[in-house]
Amino acid sequence: xxxxxxxxxxxxxxxxxxxxxxxxxxxxxxxxxxxxxxxxxxxxxxxxxxxxxxxxxxxxxxxxxxxxxxxxxxxxxxxxxxxxxxxxxxxxxxxxxxxxxxxxxxxxxxxxxxxxxxxxxxxxxxxxxxxxxxxxxxxxxxxxxxxxxxxxxxxxxxxxxxxxxxxxxxxxxx
Numbered sequence: 111x112x113x114x115x116x117x118x119x120x121x122x123x124x125x126x127x128x129x130x131x132x133x134x135x136x137x138x139x140x141x142x143x144x145x146x147x148x149x150x151x152x153x154x155x156x157x158x159x160x161x162x163x164x165x166x167x168x169x170x171x172x173x174x175x176x177x178x179x180x181x182x183x184x185x186x187x188x189x190x191x192x193x194x195x196x197x198x199x200x201x202x203x204x205x206x207x208x209x210x211x212x213x214x215x216x217x218x219x220x221x222x223x224x225x226x227x228x229x230x231x232x233x234x235x236x237x238x239x240x241x242x243x244x245x246x247x248x249x250x251x252x253x254x255x256x257x258x259x260x261x262x263x264x265x266x267x268x269x270x271x272x273x274x275x276x277x278x279x280x281x282x283x284x
Contacts, residue, residue, distance in 0.1 A: 162263070163243030168215045169208075171200075172236035172263075174247035177220030177228075192247075193218055217242055221253075229253040237261035244281075258282060 163170035175192035178185065196216060204213045217240045219232035233256035236242045245257055249268030257263045258278040270284045 161243055162241045164212070167212060169212045170215045170217055170240060170242040172217050172219060172240065172242035172245035172247075174219045174221050174232050174236075174245060174249065174253070176248050177222050179220075180222040180224060192220075219247075221248065223250075226251055230256060233257055233261065237263050254282065 173192070173196055176189060178187055178189060196218070200214045200216045203209065208214060217236060219236050221232045222228040229251060233253065236245055237257065238261070242263065244264035244266060246266035249257075249265065254265055254268050254271065255274055257265050258274060258280050262278075262280050264281040264283075266283050268282075268284060270282055275282055
């Protein structure tokens with residue numbers, strides 16, 4: 111595994127741990143009007159039920175990565191095995207209790223660098239078919255828009271575009 115790949119995987123996993131706090135609301139008390147009181151004592155309205163991709167036992171995390179196998183006949187670049195790079199990190203988190211008692215279930219979506227159709231296909235797979243809580247990995251072109259605007263799914267990674275960030279509500283960490 112190359113050093114830049116290892117660094118980006120570690121950063122993505124660290125950021126995942128930070129965002130995972132959104133899976134639970136912490137110590138709250140619910141009033142009869144449906145509002146909740148946080149530890150700080152301020153009333154807030156929070157959605158009920160689990161977030162997409164979150165159950166009592168698991169958190170589905172989508173992982174996109176650049177798949178150069180589709181252009182092997184054009185370029186001779188080997189970025190390593192992304193699944194083998196990410197899986198041990200998820201396994202380690204799970205072996206240590208997961209996140210708030212939930213195991214991470216990684217769902218991988220390789221993306222060909224040719225055209226934008228593979229970007230859209232990965233987004234649809236992860237958000238509509240697999241219904242992940244968030245997506246991390248490699249993003250390019252219009253990919254963040256599909257996750258953030260169209261499917262209201264949080265992202266960890268990719269260069270942040272301030273115009274897109276201003277138009278969206280799901281978290282986007284880079």
